[in-house]
Amino acid sequence: MGYRFTDLTDACHDDWRAYLEHDFVRQLGAGTLDEGAFRHYLQQDYLFLIHFARAYALAAYKSRTLTDLRQAHEGLKAILDVELDLHVGYCREWGISEEMLAELPEARATMAYTRYVLDTGNRGDLLDLHVALAPCLVGYGEIANWLNAQAFTVRGETNPFEAWIAMYESEEFQSAMLAELEWLDARLAGIAPARFAELARVFRDATRLETDFWQMGLDRAI
Ligand SMILES: Cc1ncc(CN)c(N)n1
Numbered sequence: 617m618g619y620r621f622t623d624l625t626d627a628c629h630d631d632w633r634a635y636l637e638h639d640f641v642r643q644l645g646a647g648t649l650d651e652g653a654f655r656h657y658l659q660q661d662y663l664f665l666i667h668f669a670r671a672y673a674l675a676a677y678k679s680r681t682l683t684d685l686r687q688a689h690e691g692l693k694a695i696l697d698v699e700l701d702l703h704v705g706y707c708r709e710w711g712i713s714e715e716m717l718a719e720l721p722e723a724r725a726t727m728a729y730t731r732y733v734l735d736t737g738n739r740g741d742l743l744d745l746h747v748a749l750a751p752c753l754v755g756y757g758e759i760a761n762w763l764n765a766q767a768f769t770v771r772g773e774t775n776p777f778e779a780w781i782a783m784y785e786s787e788e789f790q791s792a793m794l795a796e797l798e799w800l801d802a803r804l805a806g807i808a809p810a811r812f813a814e815l816a817r818v819f820r821d822a823t824r825l826e827t828d829f830w831q832m833g834l835d836r837a838i
Pocket residue numbers: 661664665699751752753756826829
């Protein structure tokens with residue numbers, strides 16, 4: 617029997633749940649998150665997304681088939697057309713101009729995570745890179761779905777973070793997530809146990825770096 621994406625999450629179950637159910641996520645869902653913490657997160661996320669767009673461009677460069685090239689394009693589109701567009705507008709609403717974004721110092725957690733993914737992609741193959749990218753695309757889609765299933769989540773205008781949840785539950789983002797899951801399931805199906813163990817390490821490391829990113833937001837750390 618071949619491997620699937622869920623084998624990656626099963627292999628680091630506690631780390632995966634710690635990322636999806638982090639206090640930052642819970643407070644965001646409940647609408648109680650400190651606005652300064654959210655603003656700090658949002659600013660760092662702008663820098664993060666620029667590096668992740670570069671990582672999808674690297675995936676395009678490493679693609680040898682049209683299918684792989686299209687998949688890299690899907691990820692790049694999700695960042696450029698869905699997330700970054702909304703992000704810049706959203707930052708403006710939160711009092712953060714594009715000029716301010718251009719001058720931002722990069723937090724250590726942002727640097728660690730983005731450079732880890734780019735380095736994994738540079739030294740590894742296309743599958744290493746997609747696995748390193750998966751906690752980002754798949755994780756945020758799952759977080760939106762998880763939040764929607766929690767009794768404490770407040771939806772609508774009374775939650776200042778409503779637009780954030782709405783972006784990740786949107787049809788566009790969810791379909792990019794499903795396309796990535798399909799791509800990963802097809803690639804993981806044919807690999808040997810030793811290769812799976814390597815990929816599970818990459819996935820766990822990237823998942824932990826996501827958790828550090830939430831914590832950086834809560835702590836407003838630079
Ligand atoms: C840190 C982080 N991880 C994931 C995503 C979703 N692309 C994001 N915007 N920021």
